[in-house]
Amino acid sequence: MLTTKLTRGDCKLSEVSVTANREKLLNTISAVYINLRPRQNSQEVLRMVPGLFIAQHAGGGKAEQIFLRGFDIDHGTDISLTVDGMPVNLISHAHGQGYSDLHFLIPETIEAVDFGKGPYRTDKGNFTTAGYASFHTMSALSESSVKLEAGRFDTYIAVGMFDLLGEAARHRLAETITPTASELSNLSAL
The missing domain is CATH 2.170.130.10 (TonB-dependent receptor, plug domain)
Structure with missing residues (x-):
């Protein structure tokens, strides 16, 4: 026969923090x-x-x-x-x-x-x-595209989107839109 005896003791758990954006x-x-x-x-x-x-x-x-x-x-x-x-x-x-x-x-x-x-x-x-x-x-297209769709009851949809900026202009546009770290810190100080 097996006998088990439990004794009282202190148990300390560390704090667990779960966060999400x-x-x-x-x-x-x-x-x-x-x-x-x-x-x-x-x-x-x-x-x-x-x-x-x-x-x-x-x-x-x-x-x-x-x-x-x-x-x-x-x-x-x-x-x-x-x-x-x-x-x-x-x-x-x-x-x-x-x-x-x-x-x-x-x-x-x-x-x-x-x-x-x-x-x-x-x-x-x-x-x-x-x-x-x-x-x-x-804010800018990565590539040009044309889409044509036909549906029931004689419905048609045509969408044309054209990249007129080119790679270099898109890169300059991204630089003007994306704030720098110093601009972000200035905003947080307000």
């Missing part, structure tokens, strides 16, 4: 993911935001109806939409204050979409009752 991991849709999904317009990119869906009602010709986590946002009255920092929400519109139509945005130029849910981001403006979505477009 939550903004970048959970609130960004990358260009790779956007290009993997079929889309006909930039409004459909909104469907990639978790918990958000859109529906066209009363025919075409206006922005789609947006819903976020069960919240009826109508045509953007309660979600702040921006493209490269430019607000898309119209302050005054016959269809409702905050009306947002993203059909002007070419979906092939979208590089990333940052999003957030809830009214917790006052820095995103006064239309963030349900959340926000910030579209970021390419």
Whole structure:
């Protein structure tokens, strides 16, 4: 027969800290993911935001109806939409204050979409009752492209994007857009 006896003792555990850049991991849709999904317009990119869906009602010709986590946002009255920092929400519109139509945005130029849910981001403006979505477009093309698509009901889409800058100009553009370490430290000091 085997007898085991346990005695009381002190056990010290060292502190474990797990952190992640939550903004970048959970609130960004990358260009790779956007290009993997079929889309006909930039409004459909909104469907990639978790918990958000859109529906066209009363025919075409206006922005789609947006819903976020069960919240009826109508045509953007309660979600702040921006493209490269430019607000898309119209302050005054016959269809409702905050009306947002993203059909002007070419979906092939979208590089990333940052999003957030809830009214917790006052820095995103006064239309963030349900959340926000910030579209970021390419600053330069890496190569020229032409895309032709045909669909049902005699629908056709043609997109041509041409790299007119060349490699040297793209490199100079990247240098002017990318801040240096000293510029970043000056910003953080403000």
